[in-house]
Amino acid sequence: xxxxxxxxxxxxxxxxxxxxxxxxxxxxxxxxxxxAIARELNIAENTVRARVRRMEESDTMRVVAxxxxxxxxxxxxxxxxxxxxxxxxxxxxxxxxAFPEVFSVNxxxxxxxxxxxxxxxxxxxxxxxxxxxxxxxxxxxxxxxALALDVLKNQPDWVPFHAA
Amino acid sequence: xxxxxDEADQAIVxxxxxxxxxxxxxxxxxLGVTEGTVRARVKRMEEEKLIRITAVTNIDRFKDAALAYxxxxxxxxxxxxxxxxxxxxxxxxxxxxxxxxxxxxxxxxMVRNAEHLAEFLHQHISVVEGVRGTRSTLGVxxxxxxxxxxxxxx
Numbered sequence: 001x002x003x004x005x006x007x008x009x010x011x012x013x014x015x016x017x018x019x020x021x022x023x024x025x026x027x028x029x030x031x032x033x034x035x036a037i038a039r040e041l042n043i044a045e046n047t048v049r050a051r052v053r054r055m056e057e058s059d060t061m062r063v064v065a066x067x068x069x070x071x072x073x074x075x076x077x078x079x080x081x082x083x084x085x086x087x088x089x090x091x092x093x094x095x096x097x098a099f100p101e102v103f104s105v106n107x108x109x110x111x112x113x114x115x116x117x118x119x120x121x122x123x124x125x126x127x128x129x130x131x132x133x134x135x136x137x138x139x140x141x142x143x144x145x146a147l148a149l150d151v152l153k154n155q156p157d158w159v160p161f162h163a164a
Numbered sequence: 165x166x167x168x169x170d171e172a173d174q175a176i177v178x179x180x181x182x183x184x185x186x187x188x189x190x191x192x193x194x195l196g197v198t199e200g201t202v203r204a205r206v207k208r209m210e211e212e213k214l215i216r217i218t219a220v221t222n223i224d225r226f227k228d229a230a231l232a233y234x235x236x237x238x239x240x241x242x243x244x245x246x247x248x249x250x251x252x253x254x255x256x257x258x259x260x261x262x263x264x265x266x267x268x269x270x271x272x273x274m275v276r277n278a279e280h281l282a283e284f285l286h287q288h289i290s291v292v293e294g295v296r297g298t299r300s301t302l303g304v305x306x307x308x309x310x311x312x313x314x315x316x317x318x
Contacts, residue, residue, distance in 0.1 A: 024178055060222055063217065070315070158223045
C-alpha cells in the first residue's frame with residue numbers, strides 16, 4: 001500500500017492556499033477545464049491535474065453533479081428533530097440514515113438527540129415516512145418536524161463522504 | 165415547479181453524480197449516444213437549475229468541524245422573508261430555509277466548536293435586523309449527508 005492510500009483511511013489533512021483556490025473554482029463550476037483553472041491561478045496545467053487527483057484519491061474532495069430535489073420528484077423538504085430513549089442516538093441515527101428519503105443525519109446535543117433532513121414526494125408519502133418508517137425505528141420517542149416553505153440557500157459544500 | 169429529469173438525463177446525471185470530471189466523450193461512449201447530445205443535455209440541465217456540478221469536501225478529513233443548526237425567530241412574522249434573504253447572503257451559511265413549525269427560519273453552518281458558534285451567532289446572526297432570538301444545536305457526529313441532492317437555488 002502506498003503512503004497516499006494509507007493516509008486516505010483516516011486523519012485530518014491540511015490544504016494549502018493553492019488547493020483551496022482550486023476547490024473554490026470547482027465549487028463555482030465543477031466542469032471548468034484544467035487548462036482554464038491553470039490559467040486563472042497562473043500555474044501549470046499538470047500541477048492542477050496532479051492536485052485534483054491527489055485530493056480525489058485521498059477522499060478529501062469530489063466533483064459531483066447535485067440534482068435539484070424538485071427535479072428528482074420530491075416536492076417537500078423537512079427538518080425533523082428526533083428524541084431517543086432506551087437506545088444510543090448513534091444507533092438510531094445509523095438506522096435512519098438507511099432510508100433514501102433521509103438525506104442528512106446529525107447526532108446533536110441539546111433538546112433533540114438527532115437532527116435529520118428528509119425529502120418527500122407528497123403528503124401521502126410523508127405520512128408513510130413519518131408514521132410507518134421513522135416513527136417505527138426502535139428507540140424513537142418523539143419526532144418534531146418543521147416543513148421548509150421556501151429554501152433560499154442550500155449549498156452542502158462540507159459533507160461526510162461515508163454512507164453517501 | 166421544475167420539470168422532472170427524463171430517462172436520458174437521469175443516465176447522464178447518474179454518471180456525473182459519481183465523478184463529474186469525466187469527459188462528455190466518455191459518458192457518450194458508455195451510454196451509446198453522441199458527445200453533442202451529452203454536452204447539450206448537461207448544459208440545458210445546468211441552465212434550468214436541475215443540476216449543479218460542484219466540488220464537495222469531506223468533513224471527516226478536516227480537524228474541528230461540526231454542523232450547527234440555528235433556529236431563528238423573527239420579531240414580526242411579516243419580516244420572515246426579508247430576514248431570510250439577509251441570512252442567505254451570509255457566506256458561512258450553507259442552508260437557509262423559511263420553516264413552518266419549530267421556528268421561523270432554519271440556518272445551518274459549519275463551526276469549529278461551541279465557542280466558535282457563540283461568536284458566529286453574536287457577530288453575524290443576532291445583528292440582523294428583525295431577528296428576535298435564536299436556539300442552536302451543535303452536531304457531534306455527522307452520520308450522513310447525501311450530497312447528490314439539494315435545493316438548487318443559484
